[in-house]
Amino acid sequence: MDIKEYIVANGDKRDCYEVLDVHRNASETEIKKAFRKVAIQHHPDKNPGDKAAEDRFKEATEAYEILSDPQKRAQYDQYGHAGVSGAGGFSSGGFGAGTPFGDIFGEMFGDIFGGGGGGRGRSQGKRGDDLLYNMEISFEEAAFGVENKIEIPFAKRCATCNGSGAKPGTDPKTCPACRGAGQVRYQQGFFSVSKTCGQCNGEGKVVDNPCPDCRGKGSTKDTKTLSVKIPGGVETGSRLKVTGEGGQGKGGPNGDLYVAINVRDHAIFQREDNNVICEIPISFIQAALGCELEVPTLDGKVAMKIPDGTQSGKIYRLKGKGIPSLQGYGRGDQLVVVRIETPTNLNKKQKELLEEFARISGEDIHPLKKGFLDKVMDFIS
Numbered sequence: 011m012d013i014k015e016y017i018v019a020n021g022d023k024r025d026c027y028e029v030l031d032v033h034r035n036a037s038e039t040e041i042k043k044a045f046r047k048v049a050i051q052h053h054p055d056k057n058p059g060d061k062a063a064e065d066r067f068k069e070a071t072e073a074y075e076i077l078s079d080p081q082k083r084a085q086y087d088q089y090g091h092a093g094v095s096g097a098g099g100f101s102s103g104g105f106g107a108g109t110p111f112g113d114i115f116g117e118m119f120g121d122i123f124g125g126g127g128g129g130r131g132r133s134q135g136k137r138g139d140d141l142l143y144n145m146e147i148s149f150e151e152a153a154f155g156v157e158n159k160i161e162i163p164f165a166k167r168c169a170t171c172n173g174s175g176a177k178p179g180t181d182p183k184t185c186p187a188c189r190g191a192g193q194v195r196y197q198q199g200f201f202s203v204s205k206t207c208g209q210c211n212g213e214g215k216v217v218d219n220p221c222p223d224c225r226g227k228g229s230t231k232d233t234k235t236l237s238v239k240i241p242g243g244v245e246t247g248s249r250l251k252v253t254g255e256g257g258q259g260k261g262g263p264n265g266d267l268y269v270a271i272n273v274r275d276h277a278i279f280q281r282e283d284n285n286v287i288c289e290i291p292i293s294f295i296q297a298a299l300g301c302e303l304e305v306p307t308l309d310g311k312v313a314m315k316i317p318d319g320t321q322s323g324k325i326y327r328l329k330g331k332g333i334p335s336l337q338g339y340g341r342g343d344q345l346v347v348v349r350i351e352t353p354t355n356l357n358k359k360q361k362e363l364l365e366e367f368a369r370i371s372g373e374d375i376h377p378l379k380k381g382f383l384d385k386v387m388d389f390i391s
Contacts, residue, residue, distance in 0.1 A: 036077075041078055042074075140268060147240060159236065160238055165229035166230060177219040180219045187209040193205060236252070244271050284333040284335055286332045
């Protein structure tokens, strides 16, 4: 985009880091803390009829949505507001649990803004933990995909107490601290702030006589086998998300399983984007006279002609013999790099023949040596 288009795309928006008053290397926690500070000061429900406060709140909200999302933040750092166009567009009303701000407002403000915070009450339950599984695959499996079975730990409902956590014959009791609400409320200045109850962890109930098998947790540890399909084109660092296969939620959804990919090094091939690089050694005679070689590829061996006079480092391209695109659009190429090997351990006859070849070609075998000796003589004379 040219400079005019850039100005139109960005308008007169302030820098997101300036809006939240944080440095460009600020951590996620620092950004969240800075947004809370601005939100408390400028929220429309606290400043009714104040258009300036409302605009300031919207500006901070948009900045937070961009900087709290790693992908949007990376695009913003590279392209500014033009890289995240469409990220804004917030209403002046409250933020429910379905918005990106449900958590932060629920945690910080509780019912300050007349229910707009949409905090995490006991009725919503607790989401299960996300799990990470590290999977190592071969170069070929990364190129073309593979389906692997993996075993992962999970928490299953305790059969003894049926998930209540209480000893059979007893029941959990209403939490005395929050009286079953799952939250406790206290005054902070003129704010009424709600926090998750620390005694029952938001459950609203406590167990006096824990189940002997699960020790009051309501679940026991087990393992399960999953079949995970790895698409062709992945590389080391790729992460696959398997929704709902993480930790078990308590009245809320299960967490997710993330499969982190590590691709083993290959003895022959190297990867560069979607291209495969393969170095092929040839003798200087093959390079001088030309030859035909069998070159390994991911699809098997192919015949390739090496023209006479080929120099070391010459690159030949085999179209469509590289890595399939992860998005499913074609394949990369294989780049064949020729490396000419200098012969070693020559016998007397071989040396004589090479020296004869050099004389016929008018080549001085030791030109650098002669030049160096001439320089030495000039220096000492």
